[in-house]
Amino acid sequence: DVKVTQSSRYLVKRTGEKVFLECVQDMDHENMFWYRQDPGLGLRLIYFSYDVKMKEKGDIPEGYSVSREKKERFSLILESASTNQTSMYLCASNGASAGANVLTFGAGSRLTVL
Amino acid sequence: GQQLNQSPQSMFIQEGEDVSMNCTSSSIFNTWLWYKQEPGEGPVLLIALYKAGELTSNGRLTAQFGITRKDSFLNISASIPSDVGIYFCAGHGGSQGNLIFGKGTKLSVKP
Numbered sequence: 001d002v003k004v005t006q007s008s009r010y011l012v013k014r015t016g017e018k019v020f021l022e023c024v025q026d027m028d029h030e031n032m033f034w035y036r037q038d039p040g041l042g043l044r045l046i047y048f049s050y051d052v053k054m055k056e057k058g059d060i061p062e063g064y065s066v067s068r069e070k071k072e073r074f075s076l077i078l079e080s081a082s083t084n085q086t087s088m089y090l091c092a093s094n095g096a097s098a099g100a101n102v103l104t105f106g107a108g109s110r111l112t113v114l
Numbered sequence: 115g116q117q118l119n120q121s122p123q124s125m126f127i128q129e130g131e132d133v134s135m136n137c138t139s140s141s142i143f144n145t146w147l148w149y150k151q152e153p154g155e156g157p158v159l160l161i162a163l164y165k166a167g168e169l170t171s172n173g174r175l176t177a178q179f180g181i182t183r184k185d186s187f188l189n190i191s192a193s194i195p196s197d198v199g200i201y202f203c204a205g206h207g208g209s210q211g212n213l214i215f216g217k218g219t220k221l222s223v224k225p
Contacts, residue, residue, distance in 0.1 A: 004156075033212070042217035043157075043202070058212075090156050101145045101206040101213060105156035 006106035019078040023091030032074035120216030136187040137203035146186040
């Protein structure tokens with residue numbers, strides 16, 4: 001069964017802490033994405049990557065950075081967490097093939113910043 | 115930019131009732147997708163539509179790609195308690211760009 005795995009399901013951090021959210025996919029997908037989900041706002045794209053070492057800003061990149069050193073792994077980094085970054089974070093991936101628009105999502109990482 | 119309007123925002127229904135939700139776009143899409151997100155989990159793909167007019171079923175779920183390519187609907191027949199969750203539509207214009215998501219329809223089913 002193909003998967004996108006987000007290793008941290010629930011995190012509680014303090015304001016100013018550096019936070020790493022890890023995502024790994026086993027489908028050999030080229031493209032990986034990070035979204036945040038907030039009530040009433042739906043899914044908003046933070047960053048995405050079309051290849052190793054490549055990254056592109058999404059709609060709300062401020063306060064975030066990403067790292068893609070290996071094809072299967074895409075990390076979201078909060079350099080200095082703030083309370084307004086309390087949210088559900090979703091990682092997703094897809095491949096450059098037929099049906100490529102279909103995203104496969106991880107189970108999510110719920111982050112609380114105190 | 116492209117926008118998706120998804121309605122209704124939420125629904126409270128009785129078990130056994132049919133459900134209908136829809137999405138409309140400000141521009142033409144080449145792909146429509148419907149996802150379901152259960153509480154505490156990530157969205158899971160329900161149905162993918164790739165052709166205008168296409169009508170596709172997945173068990174009690176039926177989705178259609180509108181003829182104008184600017185809308186899609188999802189129907190759930192004979193709802194059951196495990197249908198609860200948030201249903202998202204998503205569309206893609208076919209050119210460079212990412213999926214555009216609706217804001218979701220939250221479904222609650224009363225046994």
